[in-house]
Amino acid sequence: MDRPEDYSLLDPAVQECPYAAYAAMRRDAPVYRMPETGYYVITRYQDVREALRLTDVFSNDFDTRVLSPRGQPPEVVEIYSQHGWERKRVLQTDPPDHTRYRRLVDRAFTAGRVRAMEPYIDALVHELIDEWIGDGEVEFISRFANPLPMKVIADRLGVPREDAALFKRWSDASVDSIAISTPPERQVECAWQLVEMQQYFVPLFEQRRRAPQQDILSDIVTARLEDGRMLAVPELLDLVEQLLTGGNETTTHALGAGMLLLIEHPHLVGRIRADIERLKIFVEEVLRLESPTQGTFRQVRRDVELSGVTIPAGSMVNLRYGAANRDEQMFPEPATLDLDRPNAGAHLAFISGIHHCLGAPLARQEMICAFRALLDRLEGLRLTEDRPPPHMPNFMMRGLTRLPIAFGTRK
Numbered sequence: 001m002d003r004p005e006d007y008s009l010l011d012p013a014v015q016e017c018p019y020a021a022y023a024a025m026r027r028d029a030p031v032y033r034m035p036e037t038g039y040y041v042i043t044r045y046q047d048v049r050e051a052l053r054l055t056d057v058f059s060n061d062f063d064t065r066v067l068s069p070r071g072q073p074p075e076v077v078e079i080y081s082q083h084g085w086e087r088k089r090v091l092q093t094d095p096p097d098h099t100r101y102r103r104l105v106d107r108a109f110t111a112g113r114v115r116a117m118e119p120y121i122d123a124l125v126h127e128l129i130d131e132w133i134g135d136g137e138v139e140f141i142s143r144f145a146n147p148l149p150m151k152v153i154a155d156r157l158g159v160p161r162e163d164a165a166l167f168k169r170w171s172d173a174s175v176d177s178i179a180i181s182t183p184p185e186r187q188v189e190c191a192w193q194l195v196e197m198q199q200y201f202v203p204l205f206e207q208r209r210r211a212p213q214q215d216i217l218s219d220i221v222t223a224r225l226e227d228g229r230m231l232a233v234p235e236l237l238d239l240v241e242q243l244l245t246g247g248n249e250t251t252t253h254a255l256g257a258g259m260l261l262l263i264e265h266p267h268l269v270g271r272i273r274a275d276i277e278r279l280k281i282f283v284e285e286v287l288r289l290e291s292p293t294q295g296t297f298r299q300v301r302r303d304v305e306l307s308g309v310t311i312p313a314g315s316m317v318n319l320r321y322g323a324a325n326r327d328e329q330m331f332p333e334p335a336t337l338d339l340d341r342p343n344a345g346a347h348l349a350f351i352s353g354i355h356h357c358l359g360a361p362l363a364r365q366e367m368i369c370a371f372r373a374l375l376d377r378l379e380g381l382r383l384t385e386d387r388p389p390p391h392m393p394n395f396m397m398r399g400l401t402r403l404p405i406a407f408g409t410r411k
């Protein structure tokens with residue numbers, strides 16, 4: 001197997017380890033038309049960056065229903081219109097709309113604000129570790145990688161941490177609702193769960209408008225667009241959904257991937273523990289090697305050429321960050337976790353350009369606080385099973401759903 005056609009990115013076995021498929025595509029067909037779907041998959045670093053730069057050609061403003069090959073069941077629209085609010089996308093748009101909305105949320109996680117959160121995140125990390133350090137083993141995803149980002153985003157949004165189980169359910173529903181292989185029954189279930197989320201947040205919008213607090217909900221309900229208008233309910237709901245899902249699943253996957261990489265590279269632990277600069281590069285290498293968002297879509301507005309291939313207007317393009325981040329032209333020995341890599345931070349796990357991840361400074365800070373504390377307090381990290389657990393089968397995201405580990409303690 002070594003030609004692009006030998007692999008299907010929809011095949012769960014390929015999704016488990018897609019890197020040979022990506023290498024074949026980068027080499028033989030960097031703009032690869034997937035026969036199963038007609039999507040054009042872009043795998044070279046420079047091509048992905050170019051597509052992200054040309055926002056008027058590679059549009060983020062498309063109807064997500066084109067991504068459901070089996071179509072969306074008609075009940076889905078009815079569920080929203082009869083029991084909730086229409087789903088509107090405000091950040092998955094193009095300028096000038098995107099610029100307008102992005103400005104409103106840009107302030108939430110600036111580098112300065114996130115630096116100020118460091119002692120708070122440290123405290124949260126230690127609280128979580130305290131819960132299980134005495135046991136000598138833990139299921140790392142459910143007891144650490146999942147609750148950490150969930151609690152942080154709940155606190156920042158200004159909603160009770162105790163509702164974390166609800167947020168997890170809605171966050172999963174939001175991801176599944178636009179995943180290309182979600183079956184119709186699950187699409188209907190997701191619509192009901194997202195309506196439940198809408199019904200939870202709408203009264204809070206009203207409450208914060210009347211009595212604003214120091215949280216993101218208050219920021220967005222009191223914000224005004226440049227024409228003086230306040231955001232309407234569907235606009236507010238989309239921002240909340242983006243923050244909940246953007247802030248959770250991805251960071252959980254990055255934390256899980258980082259723990260597995262530490263277990264697989266015990267010889268690197270000493271250097272990472274001893275030197276904060278190595279820890280920062282470790283975090284970038286985790287994001288580069290195991291990008292939680294493996295790819296996202298854009299729709300081509302006019303015929304455009306990349307790597308000598310013409311992509312016709314109207315086509316759906318999948319920008320494959322997971323492949324670009326292992327492009328040997330950009331990252332020599334791309335599969336190696338290299339703590340001295342000079343351009344480790346140039347990866348596209350948070351993409352580049354106007355849609356650059358809003359939560360990148362926060363995600364990086366959570367990862368640094370997490371691995372600093374974990375390495376400070378634990379040693380002899382190992383798996384409790386013979387083999388690492390599988391990744392969830394998914395075309396867009398990459399992440400472990402469980403990771404049972406054992407360890408000794410240092411402090």
Ligand code: HEM
Pocket residue numbers: 060091092102153242243246247248250251254291292293296297349350351354355356357358359360362363
């Ligand atoms: C390791 C963790 C994370 C990863 C890998 C990640 C990845 C990404 C990627 C790839 C995009 C671009 C999507 C596209 O335009 O196609 C994005 C956008 C975004 N992310 Fe993140 N993200 C992470 C954490 C977060 C956190 C913690 C938050 C918020 C608390 C967040 C909020 C957002 C938002 C709101 C956008 C939309 C930005 C826009 O379109 O202008 N993300 N993220």
